[in-house]
Amino acid sequence: MSPPVVVTVAGTDSGGAAGVAADLTTFAALGVHGACVVTAVTAQDTTGVRAVHPVPLDVVAAQLDAVLEDLDPVAVKTGMLGTPETVRLVADRCADRILVVDPVIVATSGAVLADDAVVRAYRDHLLPVATVATPNAEEDDRLGRDHGATVIRTGTGGADLLCVPGQPPVRLAHPRVDTDNDHGTGCTYAAALAAELAHGLALPDAARSAASYVVGQLRLSQRWTLGRGRGPVAHLHQPKPHHEGDSA
């Protein structure tokens, strides 16, 4: 039987921690076929973002149309969108699918990846058609709640908060991993959530499973020493036996 298809609409991270790299590896690990629409190229490593090059809108639209028309993905996950026009494009094309919006505004390193116009476009166009959005606390506060979307407010203290409009918030607790290697956790979480929703899980179950996936990957990379800054969350799985011992 064919796997469900999930498409990520996101930027690249040359350091391999966040963005498209995180999304595609997470999709593969969780048994969905991943397609990718690249919205921006970033020159980025564990210490920060050196340059951002937005992909022209017509090229983003061409990628998205190709995937939607041919592969008919059941779910769409958005990461860094970069421009208000790209945010509107996704809202116009993807409103009728499972739509997981990770509103990437500020990177773990502190780099600003969305200006005020992008934040407004999220609020006015994309969040109102999202199945669920996954802002961290700072992003949630920037966006407010007038958009009416279901929100999972992610936290790094071992719990996330599921907020369905009109219902009391539900605390989703999970273990906390003590590590500095957390670059890419937001992307990985939202990608895992999209994969589990594509498999048909209900939102609270998909959220628990996504958090458990992130915790497992954080444990794997907990003591890695890659790069000079905030290292990547693991995107590999148990190393194959003949590669064991490659690194300390």
Ligand SMILES: Nc1ncnc2c1ncn2[C@@H]1O[C@H](COP(=O)(O)OP(=O)(O)OP(=O)(O)O)[C@@H](O)[C@H]1O
């Ligand atoms: N140290 C940690 N231990 C356990 N879970 C963590 C840790 N850090 C983050 N998480 C979990 O990872 C998921 C993603 O949250 P995080 O706050 O890192 O994303 P984010 O800041 O929104 O990232 P982005 O900027 O990409 O949106 C959440 O489920 C959160 O609880």
Ligand SMILES: Cc1ncc(COP(=O)(O)O)c(N)n1
């Ligand atoms: C291309 C791209 N997309 C998303 C993020 C946010 O991820 P994080 O908050 O882990 O830095 C990033 N740094 N780069």
